[in-house]
Amino acid sequence: MTESSESTVTGRLYLVPTPIGNLGDMTYRAVAVLKGADLILCEDTRTSGVLLKHYEIQRPLAAYHLHNEHALTEKFAQQIADGRTIALITDAGTPGISDPGFLLARACRRMGLPVECLPGATAFVPALVQSGLPATSFVFEGFLPVKKGRQTAMQQLAQETRTIVLYESPHRLVKTLTELVTHFGADRAACVCRELTKKFEDTRAGTLTELAAHYEAHPPKGEIVLVVGGVA
Numbered sequence: 001m002t003e004s005s006e007s008t009v010t011g012r013l014y015l016v017p018t019p020i021g022n023l024g025d026m027t028y029r030a031v032a033v034l035k036g037a038d039l040i041l042c043e044d045t046r047t048s049g050v051l052l053k054h055y056e057i058q059r060p061l062a063a064y065h066l067h068n069e070h071a072l073t074e075k076f077a078q079q080i081a082d083g084r085t086i087a088l089i090t091d092a093g094t095p096g097i098s099d100p101g102f103l104l105a106r107a108c109r110r111m112g113l114p115v116e117c118l119p120g121a122t123a124f125v126p127a128l129v130q131s132g133l134p135a136t137s138f139v140f141e142g143f144l145p146v147k148k149g150r151q152t153a154m155q156q157l158a159q160e161t162r163t164i165v166l167y168e169s170p171h172r173l174v175k176t177l178t179e180l181v182t183h184f185g186a187d188r189a190a191c192v193c194r195e196l197t198k199k200f201e202d203t204r205a206g207t208l209t210e211l212a213a214h215y216e217a218h219p220p221k222g223e224i225v226l227v228v229g230g231v232a
Contacts, residue, residue: 011080013108014087015101017094017120020223021198023054025121031055033118037087041076043100047091064088069100077107092223094122098142098167123196124165127225130203131163131191134230138163144176154183161230170194170220177212180228184208189229195222 041064042048095101
């Protein structure tokens with residue numbers, strides 16, 4: 001079943017990007033959509049509450065996150081089918097990009113319900129563009145597996161010719177850089193972008209070896225995007 005201009009369904013799912021740090025990165029349209037929604041789904045209602053209060057958005061909220069999305073997806077999809085307009089936001093960035101959103105978007109599409117994602121903030125795009133590495137063709141991998149499948153994933157990515165974009169936690173960054181040296185080679189170009197759009201934003205480029213040594217000596221904090229050049 002596909003969308004039709006003749007559909008009598010008035011409900012709609014909006015996937016609304018939110019700032020990854022700087023509250024000024026919220027778009028006018030995103031604010032308007034959230035103010036007009038019947039319900040806002042939040043990854044964490046406390047975190048989202050700060051943003052919503054800043055923009056004077058007062059709408060009903062419900063929690064929708066990694067630990068309950070499988071149980072609640074059909075419920076919210078049915079509410080949209082019944083005519084409600086639901087907006088989905090996450091703690092930061094674009095829903096569905098290493099965050100909840102995919103399951104509900106897929107359920108709505110399967111039911112022939114309108115789904116619309118607004119353009120807006122996401123961490124990997126500014127990191128990729130400011131890294132100085134080729135952005136004409138790239139592969140986004142999100143978070144690498146922590147245990148099972150991790151080595152296999154690295155072995156496969158070692159042969160990737162496109163620029164590679166990864167998300168990583170600060171306490172695993174040095175380990176990941178060290179493992180990438182093993183699989184990719186010591187001189188592979190890379191860039192670490194930390195705390196994008198925030199007060200202590202920092203971008204550091206170099207070889208994988210240089211970056212591993214730097215962050216071994218200076219343990220990082222905050223949200224991290226790792227950009228790695230493809231194999232020549």
